Amino acid sequence: MGGIKQICGKELARVFKDKKMIFSVFILPVLIMVGIMTLVNNLSKNAEKDVETHHSIVYVQNAPAGFEDFLKADDKECEILTVEDRTSVEDMIRGGDADLLIEFPEGFMDAVTDYHAGDAVPQIKTYYNPSEDYSRAAYNTISTGVLETYREMLLSQRVDDMAGLTVFTVNSDNPDMVIQDEEKAGGKVLGMMLPYFVTILLFAGAMGIGTDMVAGEKERGTMASLLVSPIKRSSIVLGKVFALMIISGVSSVVYVGAMVAFMPQMMGGLSGVDGLNMTLNTKQIIMLALLLIAIAFLYSALIVLVSVFAKTVKEASSYIMPVYMLVLVLGITTMFTTKTPQEWVYAIPIYNTSLTLQGILTQEITMMQYGMTLGVTLVLGAILIGVIAKAFESEKVMAI
Template sequence: MSGIKLICGKELDRVFRDRKMIFSVFFLPVIIMVGIMSLVGNLSNNAQKDVEAHTSIVYIQNSPVGFPQFLKAADKDCKIYEMSDWEKATEMIKNGDADLLIKFPENFVDMVSGYKQGDVIPQIKTYYNPSEDYSRAAYDTISTGVLEAYRQSLLSQRVDNMEGLTVFTVNSDNPDMVIQDEEKAGGKILGMMLPYFVTILLFAGAMGIGTDMVAGEKERGTMASLLVSPIKRSSIVLGKVIALMIISGVSSVIYVGALVAFMPQMIGGADLGMNLTLNPKQIAMLAVLLVAIAFLYSAIIVLVSVFARTTKEASSYVMPVYMLILVLGMTTMFTTKTPGEWVYAVPIYNTSLALQGILTQEVTTMQYGITLGMTLVFGAVLIGVIGKAFESEKVMSI
C-alpha cells in the first residue's frame, strides 16, 4: 500500500507542482472549449438574426390586382417586382440576387371569380433556392403563410359564411398545449451534448500525461531504475493508474462545470430551454460514474503506453483508441429509440448512455448498476493485463 501511495504521490506531485502544467491540463482546454463554442454559438445566432432582418426580394408574374398590397401588408419590408423576363428571374434566384418567384396563371382573377364546379382550379407556383438562407426563409414565410392567408381572403369573397366551411380548428385557443417536465426537457438537451464532451475531455485530459507516465519514463531511462527498486511492480501499476485517474477526474469536473456554467454564452444567447437543476441523487450518480469512467480511461491509456518505447509512439498508438471512443460518445447524440438492457453491458458506449439517462432522469437502477459494474470490471481486467505486462522484461525493455 505504501508503494502505491509513493508512486501515486510522485506522479501527482509532478503535475500539481508545475504551474504551467496545471494551466495547460486543467484551464487551457476550458478556455479553448468555451472560446470556440461561444464563437460558433454567436456566429450562428447572428446569422439567424440576419436572416430574420433581411428584406425579401420577390418577383411576381401575372400579379393579380391587390396582391402586391396584400403581400406588403403581411411583410411590409419585402421588395416586390413584376417579372418581365422569366430566364433572368430564375438566374437571379439561382445566384441569390432574388429570394422568391411567384407565378400566377393568366386570368387568375377571372378563374377565381367565375369558378364553377368542374372548372380547373387555378394553381399558384412558387420557386426558391433552398441553398440560400434568405430564399428559404422567404419561401417559409410567403408560400406557407401569406399565400394561405390570401387563399382564405379570396374564399371569403366567394362564400358568405366562412364558419360554415370550418369543420374544426386546431389549437386556435389553447395556451396550455405544451405539457412537459422543464427539468427533464433541459436535461434532454444537455444530455445530448454532455456525454460527448465528457468523453472527449476526460480522455484528452488524461492522454498527454498518461502516455508520459510509462512511455516517457522508458524514453528517459527512469523506468528501468524504478523497476529494480524495492517497490512491487503491481504497486507501480496501481500508483500510476490511480494518479492518472485523479488527474483526469479533476479535469473532468472542471470541464463539465465550465460547460454547464458557460452554456448560455456558448449558445450565443439562444433560448434552448435548458432549465436544468440536479437533485442530490443525480449528482451522486454522476460523481460515481465519472470516477469509474476516469478509472477505465486511465487504464486504457496506461495499457497502450506500456507497449510503446517513446511518448510520440504512445501518442500514435492511443490516437485510434481516442477516435473510437469519440465516435461511441457521439452516437448517443442521435439515439432516438429506447436502448435495451443489454446495451448497458457494452463498455464505453454504456457510460455515454448512462450519463444521458441520469440527466433526463430516465436511467433505471438496473441500467446504472450494469453500466457501473461493467466499467469497473473492464477497467480491473485492463489493470490485470498492465500488471502482467509490467512483469514481462521483454515488454518493459522495449
C-alpha cells in the same frame, strides 16, 4: 501499499505542483469549451438576425391586380419584381441573387371570380432554393403564410360567412399547450452534449499525461531506475493508473460543473434551448460522481496500457489516437439516439457510459441499467490493469 502511494504521490505532485500543468489540464479545456459554445451561440444568433433583417427579393409572374400591394402590406421591405426572362430568374434563385418566384396562372382572377362547382381550381406555384437561407426563409414566410392569408381574403369575397367554413381551429387560444418537465427538458439538452464533451476533454486531457507517465519515462531513461527499485512492479502500475485516474476524475468534475453552470449562457440562443432549466438532485449527483470515477478509471487504464507498448511519447500518441477516435465515435453516436435502448446495450463498454450519462440527466435510467454500466466499466478497467501488470513484468515490453 506503500509503493502504490509513493508512485501515485509522485505523479500527482508532478501535475498539481506545476501551475502551467494545472492551467493546461483543468482550466484551459473549460475556457476552450465555454468559448467554443459561446461562439457557436453568438454565430447562430447573428445568422438568425441576418435572415430576419434581409429584404426578400421576390419575382412575380402574371401577378393579379392588387397582389403586389397585398404582399407589400405584409413585408414593407420586400422587393417585388416582374418576371421578364423566366430562365434568368431561375438562374438568380439558383445562384442566391433572388429568393422566390411566384407564378400565377394566366387569367387567375377570372378563374377565381367566375368559379363554378366542377371547374379546375387555379394553382399558384412557388419556386425557391432550399440551400440558401434567404430563399428558404422567403418561402416559409410567403408560401406558407402570406399566400394562405391571400387565399382566405379571396375566399371571403366568395363566401359571406367565413366562420361557417371554419369547422375548427387548432390552438388559436391555448397558452398552456406546452406540457413538459423543465428539469427533464434541460437534462435532454445537456445529456445530448455531455457524453461528447466528457469523452473529448476527459480522454484528451488524460492522454497527454498518461503517455508521459510510462512512455515518457522510458524515453527519458527514468523508467529503468524505477523498475530496479524495491517497489513491486504491480505497485508501480497501480500507482500510475490511480494517479491518472485522480487527475482525470478531478478534470471531469470540473468540466461537467462548468457545463452545468454555463450551459444557459452557452446555449441560450439556439433553437429550442430558451429558458433552459437544469438542476441536479442528490441522487443524480451521486450517480454522476460514481460513473465519472469509473470512466476515469477505464480511460486511465486504456491510456496506460497503450503507452506501455511504446518507447517514446510520440510513438505512444500515434498508438493511442485510433483508440481515441473509437471512444469519440461511440460518444457521438448517443447524440442521435431516439429509440429507447435495449437492456443488452448497457453491456457494451464505453458506449454504455454515454447512454448512462444521458439517462442520469433525463432521469430515465433504471438502477439495473446503471448497475450494469458501472459493473462492466469497472471490470473492464480491472482486466486492463491486469494486462498492464503482466506487461510490466515482461523485460521485452519494458526494454528501453
